[in-house]
Amino acid sequence: MATAPSTDDDLFDEFLSTTGHDTGPTEWEESYNKKQCPDCGGVHDTAAAECSVCGWRPAGR
Known part of the structure; x- marks a missing residue:
């Protein structure tokens, strides 16, 4: 029997991946x-580490 998502x-990630x-x-x-x-x-130079429009950053950075 499978375990339920914690x-x-x-649960949402499981739905999306399936x-x-x-x-x-x-x-x-x-x-x-x-x-x-x-x-x-938003478009940025290759050296960008953060989006200057919305503030988004890649995970783990």
Whole structure:
């Protein structure tokens, strides 16, 4: 018998992964020589560590 997810986030992640969505850590999207924020779509230089539009940072950074 399978165990139940421990939190609502775990339950949501389980649902997303079973329906074909990626639930791993989010990183910058890259296009040509720019980085794009996955939250708001702001475009930044490759040296950016934080989105200057919405403040998003990659997980673990």
